[in-house]
Amino acid sequence: MQSRLCLDNGGHYTIIIRVENINHKGIDIVRIDFTGCTNLEGILPIIEEAKKKVTAKGQNGAVTLTLLSGMRFNSSMLSAVKEYMAFNRPYVKKGAVVGIDSALMKVAYTTTTSSSDRSFNVFDSESDALEYLTTG
Numbered sequence: 001m002q003s004r005l006c007l008d009n010g011g012h013y014t015i016i017i018r019v020e021n022i023n024h025k026g027i028d029i030v031r032i033d034f035t036g037c038t039n040l041e042g043i044l045p046i047i048e049e050a051k052k053k054v055t056a057k058g059q060n061g062a063v064t065l066t067l068l069s070g071m072r073f074n075s076s077m078l079s080a081v082k083e084y085m086a087f088n089r090p091y092v093k094k095g096a097v098v099g100i101d102s103a104l105m106k107v108a109y110t111t112t113t114s115s116s117d118r119s120f121n122v123f124d125s126e127s128d129a130l131e132y133l134t135t136g
Contacts, residue, residue, distance in 0.1 A: 038072045050084070060092075070101070085112060
């Protein structure tokens with residue numbers, strides 16, 4: 001499980017879990033949280049852990065929920081995300097993305113999905129994405 005220790009405004013430490021298996025309505029979902037990531041060093045461990053979780057599901061067996069709110073991209077990050085998306089393509093049966101919350105994020109999303117020949121349904125909230133992932 002990929003996690004990090006964060007200091008909040010009140011001086012308390014909180015563990016943020018970045019990659020985990022969750023169960024929603026009986027469906028096992030790999031939840032990948034890139035929220036607030038702003039550099040390559042921050043996303044590489046998340047990508048590596050996500051690869052492990054997704055491939056463990058077998059080909060066309062993974063359902064993924066990816067959280068991107070507050071994430072900022074540079075060219076090296078975009079390259080890493082494109083490579084990750086190409087890598088996990090055979091394993092992801094259904095995916096949803098939450099947090100395309102700026103014009104720049106929309107450009108980054110369009111760039112990565114078009115170059116990797118992938119697309120995911122985009123949602124404004126995690127609860128809406130979970131509903132989509134657990135229907136049909």
